[in-house]
Amino acid sequence: MGIGERSGIPHLTPALSASRGGEGVARPVAKSVVSSPCFAYRRAGRSERKVAVPFSSVDLLQALSAGLLVGSAYALMCIGLGIIFGSMNVINFAQGDFLMLGMYAAFYLTAGYGVLTFLGPYGGPIVAAFLAGPIVFAIGWVLHRFIVARVTGAGVAQIAGAGAYGQILVTLGISLILQNGGLILFGSTPVGIRTPLSRQSWEIGDVLLNQARVVSFLFAVALAGGMYLFLSHTRLGKGLRAAADNPQAAIYMGIDVDRAHRIAWSAGVGITAIAGGLVATSQTFQPYIGFDFVIVMYAGVVLGGLGSNFGAFWGGLVIGVVQQMSTLILPYQLQNTAIFVVFLLIIFLRPQGMFGRLSERT
C-alpha cells in the first residue's frame, strides 16, 4: 500500500474502494508526496544551550557548511535542469525521475550487481555516479528522439504557445512511466549506496564535515566548472546557447536546432543523473524520490534566473544553504517552507532571478 495513490492520479486512495459509512473512516495511507530531503545533522552534544540565543555560532557554521555541501549537489541538478529549461524552454517535469534513474544506475553498478566492487568501497560509488551520466544520457536521447522531439523544437515553433501544452503533458507522461516503471523494475523498498565515507567526518575546529558529502561537493563543483567551460568555449556549447536564445535565427544560421535540443536534453538529464548518483551515497531512495527534488531544482533554477547556467549553480547552492540554515530557527518540518519563502521573496524583489535579465522589445 502507499504506492497506488502515488501513481499519478491523486484520488486513487484506498478510501475509494472501501465501502463508505458502515465501518467508519477509511484511511488513505498516503506517504508524503514531497518529503523533505533533509540532511540536517548537528552534533548531538551541542544542543544543550544556556542563553536565549536560539543557536550557537558552531551550530551556525555547522548548518552553513552542511548547506554548502548539500547545495553543491542541488547546484549540479539545477545545472542539468537549467540546460534543458534554458535551451529548449521546456518545463521538464520528469527531471526528478531522471535523477532517480541516476541513483538506481549508481546503485546497481555498486551494491546491486557489484560491477564496480573491484574499485573498492571508496572509488566505486564515485565512478558509479559518473557512469550514471552516460547511461541516463542514452535513455534521454532515445526518449527525445521518439517522443519529446515531436512536441518541441523546430516543428512546433509555429504553433501557438510553441507547443507548450503538449510539452507539459508529455513530460508528465514520461514522469509517470519512469516512476511506475521504476516501481516494477526496482521495487518499492528504499535502498542506498553505502560507502565508508558516509559514516566518517572530518573535524575542522568544532565543525564536522561528512566525508561522503565533501567528496561529492568537490566532484559536483568540478563538473559544474567543466560544464561552464564547455558551454562558453566549445563550438557545440555555443550552438546550444544560440539555439536557446533564438531558435528561428539559429535555424537560419544553419544550426540544427533539433539536434542541439537532443544534446541539451540528454546532457541535462545526464548531469542531473550524476548529481543523483552523488547524492545516493548519503540517503536512501525509492522510485518516487524524484518528486522530492523537482521542487528544489526548479526553485534553484528560477532563483538563479534563466539564461545563465552560472545562475542555476548559485541558485541550487542558495537553496541548500537556506534549507539547512532554516533548521536553526524553524522546526525541521518547515525547512522546505523556508525555501519557498526565500524563493518568493527573491521573486518579489528581483523577478528576473539573481542573475537573469529582463528584456522586452516593443
Add this chain to the structure above:
Amino acid sequence: MRTRAEANRQRWAILGFAVAILVLSFLVLKSTYYQLVLTQVLLWAVLSLGWNLLSGYSGYFSFGHAAFWGLGAYTVALGMLYLDLTPWISIPFAALVGAVAGAIIGYPTFRLRGHYFALAMLAYPLATLYVFQWLGYQELALPMKREAPLLYMQFEDQRLYVVLALGLLVAALLISLNVENSRFGMALLAIKQNEPAAEAAGINTWRWKMLALMLSGAISAIAGGLYGVVLLVVTPEAVFGMLVSAQALILALFGGVGSLWGPVIGAMLLVPLAEGLNAELGDVLPGIQGVVYGIAIIMIILWAPEGVYWRVLDRFSRRAPAASAPETAAAPVAANVAPLPRVPAPLGADLLVLRDIGISFGGLRALDGIDLAVPEGGLYGIIGPNGAGKTTLFNVINGFLAPDRGAITFSGEPITGLRPNQVCRRGIGRTFQVVRAFSRMTVLENVIVGAFVGARDDATARQMALAALDRVGLSAQSEAIAGGLTTRELRLMELARALVPHPRLMLLDETLAGLAHDDLDGILTVIRQLRADGITVVIIEHTMQAMVKLVDHFTVLDHGRLIASGQPDDVVRDASVIEAYLGKKWVDRVAVPAK
C-alpha cells in the same frame, strides 16, 4: 466573443449534459462504487474548469491549483471538527477562502510571466502542505453525524453527492460561459496573445488577471471542499500534493485548453481510465497502471497536441486553419477617406510636454535630457538613426517604462509613472514598431479590445470598433483572423485599435516601415485624416523621405539626445542632422540632402 445565439446553444448543451449525467447516475449506474467514481469525475472537472478560467484563457499557467483545492478541503474539515460547522455553510465559505487566497497569491506572483509564473505557482501548495503537516493536521477524519446526516451532508444515497457535484459543475460551466462572452473573457484572451498590446489598448491587465485568479481560486476551493466531504478524510498530501495540481492541468490540456468543454472531456475520459486501470491492474503488478496511464496520455497528446476538443473540432472543420481569411479582399484602402491637402492647421496649446526626460539601461543612456512640447492639432515627426532612443521615448510616454528623471504632462496633468492602461484612458493611443496583434482573434475582435476603454457595454464596444474599422478602410476584413493579414492591413488594424477609444494623441511607431510604395500612400492618407479630425499625431520614422512630406514639425534624436527641432525643411539642412545620418565628411559636401 460568441454571438448571442451561440451562447444560447451552449446553455442548451450544458442543460443536456446535466440531464445525461442524471440519467447515467439514476438509471444506468447500479453500484455505489460507480457513483463515487462519477462524483470524482465531476469534482475534478470543476477543479479543471477553475484552472482553465485562469490558465486556459489568460495563458498564465498555474502549477499550483492544489493550493485552492486543499484550502477548500481544510476549510470544511476544520470547520466541522472545531466549530461543528455544517458543510452547507463551510463549502460556500471555502469559495471566499479560495478567492482571498487567489488575491494573496496573485499580488506577488503576477509580477512574473511565462514559465516563471507557472513555476512560482508550484511553491504555494507545497509550502502550505508543510505548514499543515507542522500544525499537526496530518490526517483529519470528518466526524460521523448519525443524528443529523442531512444537515451535515452525510448522505446514505451516493447519488445525492452526484447531484451536488453536478450542480457545482453546471455553475462552473455557466460562469465560464459568461466570462467567455464578456469583456472579461476578451481581456483575458488579449492578455494571452499579447499582454503589452492589451495594456496599451487600455486593458487594465493587472485587474483582470487578479479577478481571474480569484474566481478560479473560488471555484477550485469549492470543489475541494465537497471533495473533502465525499472522501471523509483530509490529509495534506492528498489535497495539497503536486498530483492535484498536475491533475487540474492534465485534464484541461488533455481535453482542450481554453475551451469550455475541454476540462469536462478530459475528466470524463481520464478519471475513469485511471480508476479502471487501478482497479484492474493495480493488484496484478503494482505500477503497471501508472505506466499504461502515462503511455495513454503521451499517445493521445502526440495525436492531438492542443487537446482532444480542438482536434475533434478540426476534424469537423468548423475551425478553419488560422490563415485562411486574408487573401479575400484587397479592398481599396481609403475609399471612404478623401485625400487631403497638407493643411497647416492652426496649432493649439501644448498638449504633451516632456521636461528633461532621462532613462538609462545599465550604463547606456537611452534618453538624456529630452525636452519636447507637442502642440494640440500638430503632426509631429520624430526621426533618428537606429538606436537613437525613439521607441524608448514612446515607451516612456505611454508608461511601459518609468523615466529615471524628468516629468511628462498631458493636457496639463502629470502622467509620469502611470501604467500604460491609465495613460491610454487619458487619451493617448499608440501603435508598435513590430505590430502587436492578437493574432488568433479576428480583426474586429482586435479592435473591440481597444474599445472597452470608452464603451459602457459590450454592444457599444462593437459599434465603436466597426466605426473605427470603417475609418481606416478595413471593414471588408473585419472577420479575418489577424494572424493572416498583410503588413499593410496589420498596420491599419493597429491604427483602428488605437483609434477606437477616441484618443486626443496618437503615438505611431514606424507605422510606415516595411511597406511597399503603393501601400504607403494609403496609410499616409489615413494619418492625415486623423489630423484633420483633430487628433494630434506623433510619428516615429527613421527614413526622412516619407516624413518630410507628412509632418509639420520635426525633431531629431541621436544617441538619446535631441539634436535638432523645427520645420522639416530647416531640420534636414541642419549640420548635426546630416552628421548623424551620413557621417561627418558629408556635412561639408552636402548643401541640401537628396530629398
